[in-house]
Amino acid sequence: MKNFIMALAMLVMTGTAIAETPSTVGLTLAEVTKGFDAYGMNFKSSPLSTGEPRMMATADDDKALAILEVIGAPDNITRATLIVGAVSDNPAINWGGIACMSIFIANTMPELKNGVNWLAAATEKVGAAKTSAKAKQEIVQGDKRLQLSLMKKLSMYTLTIQHKAQ
Numbered sequence: 001m002k003n004f005i006m007a008l009a010m011l012v013m014t015g016t017a018i019a020e021t022p023s024t025v026g027l028t029l030a031e032v033t034k035g036f037d038a039y040g041m042n043f044k045s046s047p048l049s050t051g052e053p054r055m056m057a058t059a060d061d062d063k064a065l066a067i068l069e070v071i072g073a074p075d076n077i078t079r080a081t082l083i084v085g086a087v088s089d090n091p092a093i094n095w096g097g098i099a100c101m102s103i104f105i106a107n108t109m110p111e112l113k114n115g116v117n118w119l120a121a122a123t124e125k126v127g128a129a130k131t132s133a134k135a136k137q138e139i140v141q142g143d144k145r146l147q148l149s150l151m152k153k154l155s156m157y158t159l160t161i162q163h164k165a166q
Contacts, residue, residue, distance in 0.1 A: 023163030025144050027108060029055060029074040032161075035103045039063045039096060043070070052078070064096030068104070079162040080108060086155040101159055108161040111141050119148070123157070126150040140164050 033043060033055075040060030048054050053073060059066040065085035072078035082104045084097035098119075105115035112118060122137035126148055129135035135150035145164040150157050 023143070023165050024072060024076040024078050025080075025108070025161055025163055027077050027080075027161070029070055029077060032070050032077060032080045032104075032107050033057075033068070034107050036068060036100070039066065039100060041066075041068060043068075059096065059100065063093075064100050065093050066097055066100045068100075079160065079166070080104075081158055081160045084157045084159075086157065088155075097157070101157065104159050104161075105146065109139075109141055109144055109146050112139065112146070122148045126157075 029043075033041070036057065036059075040063055041057035043055040043057040046054050046056045048071065052071060055070045055074075057068050065087060067083045068080070069083075070077055070080045082100060084101055085093075086097065087093050101119055102116055105112065105119055109115060118139060122139075125137050126135040127150065129150070129152075132150060132152045135152060136147060138145055138147040140146075143164055145162055145166070147160050147162075148157060149160075
């Protein structure tokens with residue numbers, strides 16, 4: 001299952017276009033990944049085909065169904081995406097996913113003081129959307145855009161932080 005999710009995440013993440021000159025979000029790799037070690041995430045280098053640096057990690061199977069991808073130079077990233085799966089048969093895994101999403105928001109958009117409240121409201125809205133195309137919510141703070149999406153048929157949420165111009 002974990003290999004399937006990782007392969008699917010790679011397809012989703014590499015299927016999105018990156019601008020020729022990506023704008024950075026003013027965050028370091030260390031800032032983005034802080035706290036994810038509690039979920040067993042050990043980051044490994046996996047450069048994009050363009051040569052741009054990328055680090056990836058998956059959570060331990062018994063803690064959360066989550067994958068984190070961070071793209072860009074370690075001292076100033078261009079984008080980070082967290083993919084979290086929701087499962088119907090294991091509430092503990094879902095709580096781990098919610099915790100990972102909360103950590104991601106706190107790490108990538110600390111200026112958003114009500115990040116957990118935004119996540120709760122955004123999750124409710126994307127869940128109520130009739131199609132995956134409409135299952136998106138975003139917030140812009142300064143130069144950063146945080147977007148939550150839901151791939152309904154797969155029960156997978158994505159949180160992406162990137163420059164607002166992208």
